[in-house]
Amino acid sequence: MTQSQEHISREVYQTTADWLRAHTRHRPEVAIICGSGLGMLADTLECQDSFAYSDIPGFPQSTVKGHAGRLVFGELKGKVCVCMQGRFHMYEGHTLSKTTFPVRVFKLLGVKTLIVTNAAGSLADGLRPGDIMIIKDHINFPGFVGLHPLIGPNDDEFGPRFPAMSNCYDKELRCLATDIGKQLGITGLMREGVYAMVGGPNFESIAEAKLLHQLGVDAVGMSTAAEVVVATHCGLRVFGLSLITNKVVRSYEDVDIVNHEGVLDVGRLRSVTVQQLVTELIGKMDINNNAANDAATKL
Template identity: 80%
Template sequence: MNSKEQISHDDYQKTADWLKSQTKHRPKVAIICGSGLGVLADTLKCQDSFAYSDIPGFPHSTVQGHAGRLVFGELKGKTCVCMQGRFHMYEGHSLCKTTFPVRVFKLLGVETLIVTNAAGSLADGLRPGDIMIIKDHVNFPGLVGMNPLFGPNDDKFGPRFPAMSGCYDKGLRSSAMEIGKQLGVSKLMQEGVYAMVGGPNFESIAEARLLHRLGVDAVGMSTAPEVLVAIHCGLRVFGLSLITNKVLKSYEDTDSVNHEGVLEVSRLRSQTVQQLVTELVSRMETNNNNAV
């Protein structure tokens, strides 16, 4: 993985221009679907879909549970684009490649980014099947210099030193909690702090204890870099974690976590996440004037 790899503004623009030439959709909302949650993209009306391998500049997704498609369409009257599967640092991608689609979305006219992920619970009050609305994150790779904004700043996208306080939009978080009440799933929902670790291994017990003491409620291997780039280029962000497993914090525990179990919980709760995100999108105020 080359942390010093640089992608020019022209590279992002070429991909955006190619997508504009292939679809008439001009999305205002982008949704990144985490492990096992890509079913949301299947509900879009008037779809245009593209395999990542066919899109100039896009990396390829290699993780089970990630379909590897970019899907454009209408969701509750809003023009959206969905990533069925994201890119991860542990796959060998540089962070600027991992976050490549976010800047392309900006150039397509996207205003709001929704990020979903599968995560392990560290908080005692979060159980598998619960939905955690992300109110903040700890970006552990970023704390040691592994940052998608590394290198010369592209002023066309945003400032050299973007502020990350309040990066998860408070209004959207409040709206999501209200929607949860109306859908009758509020008992499954709470706000919390997400931490990104590098992966691909699940956490050791000592690591889990450390994260818990630092105030982390759920942990995963994605999301923070995409959010960082989204905030840098002025997008509004909403994030949620589907809790798929309890992270072990005791040496007496004999259970273990695996990716197949993560996907199974995602499958069981995917409809609830789909309903929540769909209703949230339907309530969004967007400038849907088919920007070019």
């Protein structure tokens, strides 16, 4: 499977959006992408309509354990949401146009805010397995070598040719999540940090881990950044969090070995806490307050 980028026309996104509109009465304002072991977020939605990815025109298939492969619509805290139980990854053989395909479909469905969650390995000394890192910025390593979801003809109806990424993780939502953490009594589990996306599917070598640490990376994973790039390009407000599932090995004397089963175990351990945080965040966020609206007000 080649990783050369494919161009997906607006008509293909529209076909998928139209199919979903025809099969559910829900008109979502918030979209949630669930990382490994975090698909239980979808179970909290009320009045659900759910669809297997295999039944949705244009949708790729998720092949990773811990990713159920369902799109779930419903209501949460008075807001209409759509939730991906499982995402798509480069290492599955998908191009980045395909891994980010749902984001533009969400835009066409009327979504205004995207919440992305992932399981990540910690490189920061103060982040332990079970902690929650609010993402304040990212490093998109695949983008450095030309593996980028926006390569190819730009569709101006989605966004500009050269979108800025300097403020892609909404500061207001990050502050709100921190306040909610205080109310829930989980401040000791939370901090902000920088997430790095690598291609995978292997966990990092020790030399790679040392390099990432020197570059100021707090947590590393194999997803999220590309989705956030596309979401920012098409004007969605973004909130991201990483559930820290393991410490990345940075010493040749360390005998620990990271494995996917351990990642899923931590996801199950912290599932209720993450669910509470995201649920309260959705309940308290102002759907209509986003950077695009703020900019328009100042004109």
